[in-house]
Structure formats: C-alpha cells, structure tokens
Amino acid sequence: MKFVSLNTENKVGNVIENIVNQTSKLDQFVYTTAEGEYGVLSGFQVGYCVGEDNLDPDTVTPQVVADYLKPYKIEELKEQCNLIVASGFEYTNGDKFLYGTDQQNDFSQKQILLLLNPALTTVQVQTKNNGIKKYTRQEFINLVTYANEFKDQLMQRLDDLIQKINETEYSDVQELRNLTFIEDVSILMPDAE
Structure with a gap:
C-alpha cells in the first residue's frame, strides 16, 4: 500500500511506500512498512489517502483525499x-x-x-x-x-x-x-x- 499526503498548495507533500499495516483516522495515520519502519503521522495541512502500490502520487487530488477521508469524518461525527x-x-x-x-x-x-x-x-x-x-x-x-x-x-x-x-x-x-x-x-x- 502507498500513503500520499497533500500540502497547502494541494501538491504531493509526502509519499510512503510498501506499507504492510496501517490504521487510518481523520487526523492520524499509523503505519508499518515492509522494511519494518513504524510511524505515526498527524497534523496534516490538507489530508492524505492510502491506495494500492501502483497509485501514482500525481493523480492524488483534493477530491481523492476528501473521498478517502469521508468515512473517518463520518466516524468523528458519530462520536460527537x-x-x-x-x-x-x-x-x-x-x-x-x-x-x-x-x-x-x-x-x-x-x-x-x-x-x-x-x-x-x-x-x-x-x-x-x-x-x-x-x-x-x-x-x-x-x-x-x-x-x-x-x-x-x-x-x-x-x-x-x-x-x-x-x-x-x-x-x-x-x-x-x-x-x-x-x-x-x-x-x-x-x-x-
């Protein structure tokens, strides 16, 4: 799996490849890569999405990110x-x-x-x-x-x-x-x- 975040100019800000385990939330992403790297990301300027390994980061738009984050926003609203x-x-x-x-x-x-x-x-x-x-x-x-x-x-x-x-x-x-x-x-x- 591949992680792609956007910056405030809606350009690709960060890419993490070879993710084997992940937990997504609206404002937090926890992952482990095939190489054993573990990370917790939060404080996103715009947002992020996770896709298959063949995901081209240049195709990630705010619409793609918003569609990915919709279920997590819904969970947040249910909690509220x-x-x-x-x-x-x-x-x-x-x-x-x-x-x-x-x-x-x-x-x-x-x-x-x-x-x-x-x-x-x-x-x-x-x-x-x-x-x-x-x-x-x-x-x-x-x-x-x-x-x-x-x-x-x-x-x-x-x-x-x-x-x-x-x-x-x-x-x-x-x-x-x-x-x-x-x-x-x-x-x-x-x-x-």
Missing part, C-alpha cells in the same frame, strides 16, 4: 453525536438528565414497569441537578416522549450530515474537515409541551 446524546438534556420543568446508554436503559425499564403494573402511580428518576425525583405515570410518559424526541432529532441531524457527506464532491478537503455535528445544541431541543 453520541457524546451530545449521553450528555443529556434539560426537561421543561428544569430537571436535567444524562441520556447515555445506562440512562436510556433505565428509562426503558421504568416504562416496562409502568406497563406491567397498572397500579403503580409513580416512578423514581435520577436527575443531574435535583437528585432522585418522583414522577407520576403521566409525567414520566411525557418525560420519556421528550427524551425520545431529543435523541431522534440528534440522530436525524447525524443522518442528514452523513447523507450530505456522501453526496458531496469536495474539491476542498478543508470544507469536509470543517463540518461539525452542531454549533448550537439548543436548536435541537424538543419544543415545550
């Missing part, structure tokens, strides 16, 4: 989305909730408990800012609905970005690199009921 979901939300009554996998499971278990036990009128919920609070059946249903809308909107934003990345022909790698999951999380908060 998951962090925002896990960091949680503020409910309409001022209670704040984490919403990582454990909290989502807890919400689901409490929903099932309410469904299986109609005599149950309240459930306890752990908040970030007000400790453990009791929610009535209807209050909890409203909370779960809000939480699901919060997550659904974030997942829709991620899906929209992935679609945009996959459909865009980037002639400037920086345009791809500059995409962020969201600048202002508050625009994704569900409307108050």
Whole structure:
C-alpha cells in the first residue's frame, strides 16, 4: 500500500511506500512498512489517502483525499453525536438528565414497569441537578416522549450530515474537515409541551 499526503498548495507533500499495516483516522495515520519502519503521522495541512502500490502520487487530488477521508469524518461525527446524546438534556420543568446508554436503559425499564403494573402511580428518576425525583405515570410518559424526541432529532441531524457527506464532491478537503455535528445544541431541543 502507498500513503500520499497533500500540502497547502494541494501538491504531493509526502509519499510512503510498501506499507504492510496501517490504521487510518481523520487526523492520524499509523503505519508499518515492509522494511519494518513504524510511524505515526498527524497534523496534516490538507489530508492524505492510502491506495494500492501502483497509485501514482500525481493523480492524488483534493477530491481523492476528501473521498478517502469521508468515512473517518463520518466516524468523528458519530462520536460527537453520541457524546451530545449521553450528555443529556434539560426537561421543561428544569430537571436535567444524562441520556447515555445506562440512562436510556433505565428509562426503558421504568416504562416496562409502568406497563406491567397498572397500579403503580409513580416512578423514581435520577436527575443531574435535583437528585432522585418522583414522577407520576403521566409525567414520566411525557418525560420519556421528550427524551425520545431529543435523541431522534440528534440522530436525524447525524443522518442528514452523513447523507450530505456522501453526496458531496469536495474539491476542498478543508470544507469536509470543517463540518461539525452542531454549533448550537439548543436548536435541537424538543419544543415545550
């Protein structure tokens, strides 16, 4: 395999040949060559791509680099989305909730408990800012609905970005690199009921 990076003039900046093992990320490339050379590259001015040994470095354009980096940008955006979901939300009554996998499971278990036990009128919920609070059946249903809308909107934003990345022909790698999951999380908060 062959590594080719571009410099700020979109010219070939670095070529590494005979790569036998590599790990690619958006801003990092780790490799081992057939000769036993090991390296970690990062801080790319523009970006890089990896291709077959017969890859002609002069054919590497910003478009080629952007196409190579698209999956790594998508992974970065997925990580950003998951962090925002896990960091949680503020409910309409001022209670704040984490919403990582454990909290989502807890919400689901409490929903099932309410469904299986109609005599149950309240459930306890752990908040970030007000400790453990009791929610009535209807209050909890409203909370779960809000939480699901919060997550659904974030997942829709991620899906929209992935679609945009996959459909865009980037002639400037920086345009791809500059995409962020969201600048202002508050625009994704569900409307108050």
